Amino acid sequence: MLLPIRTDRPPRHRPTVNYVLIGLNVAIFLALEFAVPVPLAGLIKQFGTLDTASPQLHQFVSYAFLHGGWMHLIGNMVFLYIFGNSLNDKLGHVEYLLFYLAGAIFSGAGYCLVSVSLVVGASGAIAAVTTGFLVLFPRSRILVLFWLYIITTFEVSSLVLIGFKMILWDNVLIPMIGGAGNVAHEAHLFGYLFGFVIPLVLLAAGILPRDQFDIFSLWKQAYRRYRYRQMVRTAQKPLWVGMKQARPVRPDVGASRPAEEEALPADEHSRHLVAKIAESIDRYDLATAAELYLKLIDHNPDAVLPRRQQLDVANQLMSNRQFGEAAEAYEKYIRAFPAGEQIAQVRLLLGIIYGRHLGHPDRARAMLEEARRTLGDSTQRNLCQAELDRLGE
Known part of the structure; x- marks a missing residue:
């Protein structure tokens, strides 16, 4: 009874x-x-x-x-x-x-x-x-x-x-x-x-x-979570898949790169790892590229890859659910390439990582607020607002 x-x-x-x-x-x-x-x-x-x-x-x-x-x-x-x-x-x-x-x-x-x-x-x-x-x-x-x-x-x-x-x-x-x-x-x-x-x-x-x-508040929050999941499914296929991957660059092509992508680490071992990362990305072997990137960071914490490669590796770390490492890689991308392409989407991803996975709501809000001001895609803006609402609950 x-x-x-x-x-x-x-x-x-x-x-x-x-x-x-x-x-x-x-x-x-x-x-x-x-x-x-x-x-x-x-x-x-x-x-x-x-x-x-x-x-x-x-x-x-x-x-x-x-x-x-x-x-x-x-x-x-x-x-x-x-x-x-x-x-x-x-x-x-x-x-x-x-x-x-x-x-x-x-x-x-x-x-x-x-x-x-x-x-x-x-x-x-x-x-x-x-x-x-x-x-x-x-x-x-x-x-x-x-x-x-x-x-x-x-x-x-x-x-x-x-x-x-x-x-x-x-x-x-x-x-x-x-x-x-x-x-x-x-x-x-x-x-x-x-x-x-x-x-x-x-x-x-x-x-x-x-x-x-009251029950309306319960329904509202349940609907908000439903909308969030729907937006994540549509906008996040996962979200970072929509970001352009680095094009294969082979030694014999000789295509010129912007100056911001040409800086290489000074020491030999770091340059070797950067080259191996580039080769892995050329083969679309992003899992290996991410592993090599982590070795590079262990050896040289200040190292930053060329713009597209840095973004590719960060996306792969996010896909691997290595959220701390992904956040660090995205942060380096923002600092090194503040005018880089898809910077708003990077901030959105960082907001999601900090808010949902790393327990840093203040940093998450800062990233999401900035992303909301600059995102052009309405679905991604809605996703950004939904995440801000979730943080405010």
């Missing part, structure tokens, strides 16, 4: 209305059980029970304050306390009371449409409170008490506990396999529907203030 104990979203103000509702439910139950003479208690229960075959207007409220037994009462009050306190705090006292009563009315009316029976209990109203909590605090964690052969506690996401366990399992799957026959599952489902839709509408209309914790 699972029983919620508390959430990680305690109310900031005293949830007075929720306490009053709990007190009323308990007081009415105790009075009918112990204080009121049995014949009168029977008449009160008959008067207040919702008869779906011939409902009276008052019954749509009164049935929610009657309970069929101790376990019925205790179970409902535990859930009302756990989820109602935070909802009372968020909505305010009057609004929460109206929401609670409307949830009871809606779930009772819905049950009248699908069943002919007598029904009592606050379960429909509490179901509305529960999904109202889910809409406003979908990221919350709930501490749950579990006991079967052992007794233990664990934390679970509100989406899992409310969405899967309480709605899908308890009120859809269990009735389908014939369990829990004396429970008005349909009333629960109508309550869940009301509690989900009404806060959603209030948030969408701006009547209920939005914040970073």
Whole structure:
């Protein structure tokens, strides 16, 4: 058995209305059980029970304050306390009371449409409170008490506990396999529907203030991550594949290079490694070129390859997921060739590396801001903005 104990979203103000509702439910139950003479208690229960075959207007409220037994009462009050306190705090006292009563009315009316029976209990109203909590605090964690052969506690996401366990399992799957026959599952489902839709509408209309914790914020961030993945797939095939590779340059071609590409390291070993890197790139063997480049950097940390070759090697290191080495190679490219081609894409890649892989958000933002100002491709600009938004979360 699972029983919620508390959430990680305690109310900031005293949830007075929720306490009053709990007190009323308990007081009415105790009075009918112990204080009121049995014949009168029977008449009160008959008067207040919702008869779906011939409902009276008052019954749509009164049935929610009657309970069929101790376990019925205790179970409902535990859930009302756990989820109602935070909802009372968020909505305010009057609004929460109206929401609670409307949830009871809606779930009772819905049950009248699908069943002919007598029904009592606050379960429909509490179901509305529960999904109202889910809409406003979908990221919350709930501490749950579990006991079967052992007794233990664990934390679970509100989406899992409310969405899967309480709605899908308890009120859809269990009735389908014939369990829990004396429970008005349909009333629960109508309550869940009301509690989900009404806060959603209030948030969408701006009547209920939005914040970073509600379900719209969750959807927005999920969509942002989806867009980011889509842009990465389209713009990053991977992204560095779109950068021009160095053309093969053979000793007998004799093609002239810009002055910025002709500087070679002074020592013999470095020149030998640079030559081997060039040969590897000529053969399109970029994996070997990247390995040789790392040897070159170990020997001569200040070494920089010719412009196209430096970019090719940096791209290959990125492809190898050697993010630290790739970032260093891209940084050298920017410092050595500030007017080089595709400099904006290099800054975009550096922003992604620093932000997602190396844990340097400030450096990532600096690179991404500069890239956003200079990128010409709209897809890459969107990718850049998505990454900046992610860093700002």
